[in-house]
Amino acid sequence: MDKILQLLGLATRAKKVVSGEELVLQEVRSGRAKLVFLATDAAKNAEKKVTDKCSSYDVPLIRYGTRQELGKAIGKDERVVVAVTDAGFARSFAKLVST
Structure with missing residues (x-):
């Protein structure tokens, strides 16, 4: 499992x-x-619904991984869309994606 998915698991536990x-x-x-x-x-x-909503509310969107x-x-079980509600975790994900 890669670092992004590991961090996602950590954010879930938090x-x-x-x-x-x-x-x-x-x-x-909200x-x-x-x-x-x-x-x-x-x-x-x-995809269209989530992309449009994120762009209109200026929320960063990352296309990553499969639903599984x-x-x-x-x-x-399978999840198509997941939101991170903590700014610290969001910054950590942005750093991982940009490297």
Whole structure:
């Protein structure tokens, strides 16, 4: 498992992660989502909805991993979209992605 998925698991254990399309969109709208992960194998309609919402609310979006990988990292079944609600974790993810 790579560092991004490991950090996602750590953020989950710290209760700083929300998963599921509707819950993530709710977090984006409320301003609590600091970063959103979208699975690379997401359906087109889910991809468009999440991408549009993140861009209109200025929330960084990272396309990363498959739905199985994202789900496994947070200890759940398949997850297409995951939001990180902590600014510190979001900065850590941004550093990992940029390197």
